[in-house]
Amino acid sequence: METEEPIAASVVVATYNRPDYVRTCLEHLRRQTLRPVETVVVDASPGPATRDVVAQFDEVVYLRNERGRGSTATSRAIGMTACTGDVVAFIDDDAFADPTWLAELVARYDAPDVGAVGGLARNRRPGEESEGLDEIGLLLPDGRLTGNFAANPGHDVDVDHLLGANMSVRRSLVERLGGIHDHYPGTCLREETDIVLRMGRAGYRIVFTPDAAVDHIPGPYAKGQRFDLRYAYYGERNHLVLLARTLGMRDSHFRRYYGTAARTIGAELRRGATALAGRPDPAPRRRLRGLASGVARAAAGLGGVAVGSAVVFRLRLTEGPVR
Numbered sequence: 001m002e003t004e005e006p007i008a009a010s011v012v013v014a015t016y017n018r019p020d021y022v023r024t025c026l027e028h029l030r031r032q033t034l035r036p037v038e039t040v041v042v043d044a045s046p047g048p049a050t051r052d053v054v055a056q057f058d059e060v061v062y063l064r065n066e067r068g069r070g071s072t073a074t075s076r077a078i079g080m081t082a083c084t085g086d087v088v089a090f091i092d093d094d095a096f097a098d099p100t101w102l103a104e105l106v107a108r109y110d111a112p113d114v115g116a117v118g119g120l121a122r123n124r125r126p127g128e129e130s131e132g133l134d135e136i137g138l139l140l141p142d143g144r145l146t147g148n149f150a151a152n153p154g155h156d157v158d159v160d161h162l163l164g165a166n167m168s169v170r171r172s173l174v175e176r177l178g179g180i181h182d183h184y185p186g187t188c189l190r191e192e193t194d195i196v197l198r199m200g201r202a203g204y205r206i207v208f209t210p211d212a213a214v215d216h217i218p219g220p221y222a223k224g225q226r227f228d229l230r231y232a233y234y235g236e237r238n239h240l241v242l243l244a245r246t247l248g249m250r251d252s253h254f255r256r257y258y259g260t261a262a263r264t265i266g267a268e269l270r271r272g273a274t275a276l277a278g279r280p281d282p283a284p285r286r287r288l289r290g291l292a293s294g295v296a297r298a299a300a301g302l303g304g305v306a307v308g309s310a311v312v313f314r315l316r317l318t319e320g321p322v323r
Helices: 017-027 049-054 070-082 101-110 171-176 191-201 229-246 254-277 282-321
Strands: 007-013 038-043 060-064 089-093 095-097 112-124 164-172 205-216
Touching: 007 017, 007 070, 017 038, 017 049, 017 095, 038 049, 038 070, 049 060, 060 070, 060 101, 070 191, 089 101, 089 171, 095 254, 101 164, 101 205, 112 191, 164 171, 164 191, 164 205, 191 205, 191 229, 205 229, 229 254, 229 282, 254 282
Parallel strands: 007 038, 007 089, 038 060, 112 205
Antiparallel strands: 089 164, 095 205, 112 164
């Protein structure tokens, strides 16, 4: 009686200027109960510090991404070129895996209709394990995406998308669907969602399992801070591109998202106006700062919508209809 070959897995770590985080990430990967056939670090940093760290791990392959900052999807694509595993697991440099992380991800691929598997990302915030239990990784009718990847429902859940800090894909399926695309610059928001939504569109299951867990300890950003104006701008820009590229411009999620974006921008303006109105005797400077913040975030979001729309229509002209 023939026995099936075990599923082999590779691991890719995309990084930019976080050598100390890379060291801790690789130390955790060394403790995996299922050893990957290869571990690949793809470094977009301008200096040699990360390369020197990786050199201390003989089993790890070091590759360069010369595009530099803001090209995480390109780093993932470069990493996949060096992978031979049936499954490729992606983990962020600031995510530190439990010993059974890789084994738990791979176990879900016994089902042939599974295209991608992701796991739980603990942020060490009290109560996060029970927040959003019914809304993990969903694409909502209005085009928004839910997160809640720190929630623990106690069992596997089929979802629409995954968190790039802790996700894996079936390598042969990625290749069949045209590989990993990088249309998501700046803060790289939505870059990991692209390939997963394409898999779902092709009829494959996307699975979230809380058994494959990492501690996600956010490292310093390459530029700026999370939720700053760049985040607001690229959040809108990249999201529109994502929906158009993966679902199509005729899809209801894409069309409805314009209304969603308009409501978000309006909420920022109202927040600024509320700050200006203030309490009976607020500090004038604080009121003006609140107004300026709301207006600036609204302007950044509006700019993202405008540029995202231009990118989508330009791609339609140069590459043909966007699905």
